[in-house]
Amino acid sequence: MTRARAHDVVLTHPDGRPLADTEVAISQLTHAFGFGSTGFELVDLANGQDADGSAQALADLWLDVFNTATLPFYWRQFEPERGRPDTERLLAAARWFAERGVRVKGHPLAWHTIAPTWLQPLSTDEVGAAVRARIQRDVTTFSGLVDTWDVINEVVIMPVFANEAALEGDVGPNALSRFCRERGRIATVRMVFDEARAADPRATLLINDFNLGTAYECLIEGLLEARIPIDAIGLQSHMHQGYWGEERVLDVCDRFARYGLPLHWTETTLVSGDLMPAEIEDLNDYQPASWPSTPEGEARQAEELERHYRTLTSHPAVEAITYWGLPDAGAWLGAPAGLVRLDGTPKPGYDTLKRLIRDEWWVAPTPARTDASGHLTLTGWPGEYRVASAGTEQIVVIT
Template sequence: MTRREFFRRGLLVTAAGPWMLGRTRGDEPAELDLLGQAEDRIRRHRRRRRTVVVRDAEGRPVAGVGVRVEMVRHEFLFGCNLFQFGRFRDDPLEQDYRRRFADLFNFATLGFYWSWYEPRRGEPGHERVERALSWAGEHAIVCKGHPLVWDHPAASPRWLPEEDEALSRCVEERVREIVGRFRGRLEIWDVVNEPTHLPDRANRTRMARWGEKLGPVAYARRPLEVARSANPGARLLVNDYRLDQRYYEILDALRGPDGQPLYDAVGLQSHMHGGPWPLRRIERVCEQFARLGRPLHFTEVTVLSGPRLGPGENWGPTTPELEQLQAEYVEKLYTTLFGHPAVEAITWWDLSDRGAWQRAAAGLLRADMSPKPAYERLQNLLRQRWWTRAEGTTDAAGAWSCEAFHGWYRIVVTDAGGRERIREAYWGQRAADVLEIRI
């Protein structure tokens, strides 16, 4: 089954059609049950009680001191691809795109498609990535590179050599050079993309013919090993759209001599061009791939707000009715994923309808960069419901506590004279529960 067939499956639907797919009578109670479980998991796994203890210079507790905490950034990676960065000729649209991105996300996927990145051998285009990285750094946005090895016809440059050994060297050189070049600035990589479909493309691309000879495990193994040697501290992923047993078996076979997986997280695509997936399917996918013992990244999430008009990539523009349905589903989807303890990242695909994949109405923003209801729902979740702002006063032991979502914080302590002490703190899953501040 090819990638396009997997997503399309011959669907030809009306404007409301995508939202009816996969739904059966009785889904609503099951969904409510799953959402209730997710909310409980969020309380248990995504936040923890934290305590600030204020002491004077001699170490004595100070009572009656004001403490204010403000979350700065989530530890969980809420992201989107940043592919339209720098592409708008209309400067106001460019600025709106960047502002909307930074107002919502802390994670960005940058494009490293080989045919685009190095259209002529030996002339990689580092400059655009450098500009995007610089902007992301100014806004405390973590970046990921995507993808390094992929056999898609649109991603393979025409100059690839015909000899297998020469092609192997080219692939290794690309992985080693790029991962090494951006070490310290780009620490997360989709190293290998979609190894499950090599047989489907063996007659269509040079990369697939080479990969089919190797087999999917060997095809993925060597790039992972090279990436690891180029940056031992990087987080490496394999990424695929076929969330089935074939993909699971490939991942399960990608282990080192110590028996541990060669990757650090599992990439799971979820393009829902055929309609939103039932939440029970999302839960099953999480449970299945969590058994590999690595965190899960939902790397490419697509939910449309426009209808399919015909076969192929034939999509209508966004509509008010489908925008509302998109928003309702997005809130359920993100709640389900944020609630699953194995998931550590969610990446939307694409931010705006302008330039979206397959020219579908896949954005959280319309083509004019105005926000759809789904963007506003996510902003409420990410920056209100799942965001910590709290304040109080220390007790006789100099302590004050609150429930705080995992992330980075700005903590302000105000003494009796109105003087402030400001402290930056990491309150993530690996951080201590008690933070001591001297005044």
């Protein structure tokens, strides 16, 4: 299946006469599909910090492939001291991407795992008030720059998540887990979605989870029955133990597509080194002393990336795919899951994605000719296109 669509275009002179039998140039301006990656690695560059030029080199690779950036709003890191959020740095990063024609997404607004420690002494009511205030402040501040949010992350496990004394000196139960346990998942999700919707009615709001089983399905059913305004379903796929295969990926798509909402594959990784042992249940438990990228692993990663992206883009419910980190440097769990090696050179997987997205799925500048009535047929994926000839130009949107 291809997402390319034919669109009949009629070109006219400024006075309304058909632009008949005329050579024109077609070029694609934007892609409606979200081909994304994290923008975490470029926040410093956007704030003028790049002493050795390596960040700019990485940015050049990033911009040659992707059109959607996810920026980090992990609350503990964003606001380690109450009332002193890291707003200006992320505003600079969001502007940097937007100026380059990149759509920006924020991740996440509410997540128990990296909640600020200053929440812990608060009462349940006070925790809820702090969460609402955080969402109102940040969604409002970034409105017009960040148009998509992972509003709440991994809520399936949220009320039963135990991290007492486990993270950065935590001394008690996680405050968001406590809130969710006492108020319930549906009430918690309603609170954060209502607050985000009020702060920016135009934003695309996601629920996001790594649990792609029946627990997540049941939660979504309950949320929709409660008429909570979810715009899209986020699906994580950190495949550190190997590619899931086309059958499983399509099964996940089909199961979640039945709710009638767009699907965003929000966190995708494939490793280019040894695979994590299959018996590991919690990916966080695998902590090898060294986890290098290998030539054999890089070849496998490139092949699997092509299979995975072709499979996802073949499903009509999928609207976005975010690869979770361009470089190996700083990759989640230290895995060789990036598309750029530690020395800054691209892996075969990078070349594969660039070929698919920019060569195969993007319309290069193309000559065409109108007929006697000024008609021509433009074929391409949904997005914006410029059709131009001497003295006239028309922007065509394929939906």
